Amino acid sequence: MGGTLLALAAVALLLGSGQELAGRWAASAFALAVAVRLGARMARALGRGRWGIDILAVTAIVSTVLVGEYVAALIIVLMLAVGTALEDYAARRAKAELAALLERTPRTARRAVGDGYEDVPAADLRVGDVLLVRSGEVVPVDGMLLSDSGVFDESSLTGESLPVERSAGDEVMSGSVNGEAAVLLRSTAALEDSQYSRIVALVREASESRAPMVRLADRYAVPFTVLAYALGAVAWAVSGSPTRFAEVLVVATPCPLLIAAPVAFLGGTNRAAASGIMVKYAGVLELLGRIRTAVFDKTGTLTYGRPTLLGVLPEPGTDPTALLRLSASAEQYSSHVLAASIIAAAADRGLELAPGTGASEHATHGVRVDVAGRDVVVGKPSFVAAYASGVHEPVLAEGQLAVYVGVDGRFAGVLMLSDPLRREAPATLDRLRALGVEDLVMLTGDALPTAERIAAEAGLAEVRAECLPADKVEAVRSLPHRPVMMVGDGVNDAPVLAAADVGVAMGARGSTAAGESADVVILQDDLARAALAVAIGQRTVRVALQSIWIGIALSIALMAAAAWGYVPAVAGALSQEAVDLAAILNALRALRPGRGPGRWP
Structure with missing residues (x-):
């Protein structure tokens, strides 16, 4: 961006000093250099099997230079630089949750040695080490509280804003912030196996993955490119002017096809993380948005699991x-x-x-x-x-x-x-129905009378009781309305969580079998967040599609107007940036809760 602005300033200086010819040549040479760089990037992308729309930008720059519209060529170059800057800004904002997590990652810890303490890198901590965590410090690794009591802020882990109290012997999660009094902990996991490190790894993996819809957006580039060339060619043939071809291509370089969907999915992933819902990769959000069947384990999922x-x-x-x-x-x-x-x-x-x-x-x-x-x-x-x-x-x-x-x-x-039914269970099932989930099923290994009673209290019509782990897997695979989301916890749920289209582990801690097998990990022991995960998936998909089609529709409208001669090259280059901005800003809506049955307070 800085180099582009300097080049534009140099061209403006030449033109302002009356050296129009030199300014024209300088502007044309700079624009063509940018086109060569874009062409090289396009070739590398094609080598990786990805088709992009850089070819439209390259053609637009070259054609405007050839027909003498060097100002339009410079504006295209400037708009491409601004578009890249907007993309970086959008990605940074969408990854804000990951950035916040990384900033809070503990680097050092105070370990007990003899009668005192020593500062050591957090990575050097081992299971069994006694740690001193002072007021306001982040707990570096998972541990057991040795002090009589402590108050911790777990909002970055669970989304719960109120501090929680812990007593001697209770588990304390890494990433939580200690309250006003210093406490002693005994580490129960190394840094890489602790809850906070796993959360950071999950959010980073999800942020860097590509959802199916993002790959689908890439494929839109092929028909869009063909349409742009066809309209430009028709406009040239009818008007007899090659300038008309350049004017059409100037407005056919939509950044939305490249960045709107990825920005939306980044926003959805980090919106989920802020709510204590760890989505392991972006494709899960696309599946969550299409869930048609939700299956629940009974003990520990629909009930509290603490009889x-x-x-x-x-x-x-x-x-x-x-x-x-x-x-x-x-x-x-x-x-x-x-x-x-x-x-x-x-x-x-x-x-x-x-x-x-x-x-x-x-x-x-x-x-x-x-x-x-x-x-x-x-x-x-x-x-x-x-x-x-x-x-x-x-x-x-x-x-x-x-x-x-x-x-x-x-x-x-x-x-x-x-073992009573969770208070939030009936409302969660009602919310899932409102979100369009057609079938709600309970799978449990418990006896049928107990299962039917809990199902009746929760409002579930379909119950499959006395199921072994293999029976649960077979039941999930046989369900007709897909995708299927399975919500469970515990070691016994690991096989069925892996078998479902989307496995949701509730209240998982560390590297439990259920957490490893699941696609979504809900950190807080709160069933309602399963419905929130579906709502976030639906909103993310909806925002991504809206952003893609906003960019396509506005670009096609501009191309049609340019084909009829209503949009000069300079005006077209400026208007295209407005299209890009509209699509990107719309994609950033995925960061917000939105409205509807899945909205979280």
Whole structure:
């Protein structure tokens, strides 16, 4: 841009001093040099298999020089430079979230050494290091809070503006900002494996990827180029003047075809990131904008996934405290979400867990462990019945869950828990329906009565219960209305998240299996953001298409006017820049929430 302005100033100086011939030659030579540079760039793009519209700009510059419209040639060169500057500005604004993330990336940390602390590069931190994080500092790596309490700002991670309180033993995410008091943390992950580094990597990857619609915009260049040459040729033939051909091509160099769609998708990606929704690559936004079926796991997705123990119902002759202790000891070796609730209930009652041997977990069904010489089986009634006699199912009250326990080949009792529906679940499903999602389905490994109750509370009509991970994958693949979005969490959801057209991992932390398999990672444990992700995808696609067609429509109108002789070359070059500006500004609308059912406050 600076070189272009200097060249234009030199030409203006020559013309102003009365050296018109020298000014004409200087302007023509500079314009042709720019055309040569554009031609070389076009050749490199063709070598990579990408067709662009630089050929129109090159032809417009050369033709205006040949017909003596050197002022128009200079304006085209200036407008191309301004267009590049606008593109850079738009890209910088669209990548503002990534830039903000990178600026906040911790470079150093204060690590405990002996009786003091030393400043070390954050990249040198290892799991187990004790760190001092002072007031207002960014937490460098994921860690466990050692201080009694702490207050942290997680807005850059989750989009939640209110500070959160953490107690000793709680997880603290890297990238959160410490409050007023200094705290001690024990690192639980290295820098590259921490939450904040993964967020930066995801946003960078998404910003640099090319969505299908962006590639489609490139293909628009072929018919547009043919149309421009055809109109120019007809105008030349009818008028008998080659100047008319140059005037048509002057207005046929639309930057919107090159940058409107990429800018829109950059804006959508970073709009999602600002809301705590990490989209792994730009093509996912295009798929989110076309979602027709949404599938939900039950436990931890439609429900909170943090059931509480209501009571223990032992069989006659079994001590309830001993039953809970044995069950929790066995559940240490289970990855099921209910296991954590049972272990927590035992801890709350001060029960010491016994170690186990020979643990064998059957995904979504249960776990069998030898605990202190006793054969303990915990899980679904059908699973426990395979190893213990006398299993029977109690009458469940509304909202209750039952975990069955067998000890030494006999049914020992039931643990009663409750896992309520998320408050935001019904509104989220209504919002998805308003966004045009046709089918809403629940897939769960739980028993049918429990699944149907949760589905009824949420307003879901289609339920598939007692599904193994392989059953969930097959169910998602068989759904007729596509694309399909699967929303889930936990290790058991990883296969089905990978099988869906768009997998959404909710509340994922670090490099969990669900987060790795998903295309979208929602950092906050908030189901409503699944609907927001769809809304952002729809708005991004809509804005990208609008921007492309605004540029095409205005350019075609200008070309038609120029073909009839109503747009001189100089005026055409100036008006084309207005078209470029309109399309780019429209594409930047993807950064804003917009209106409609998916709008987030």
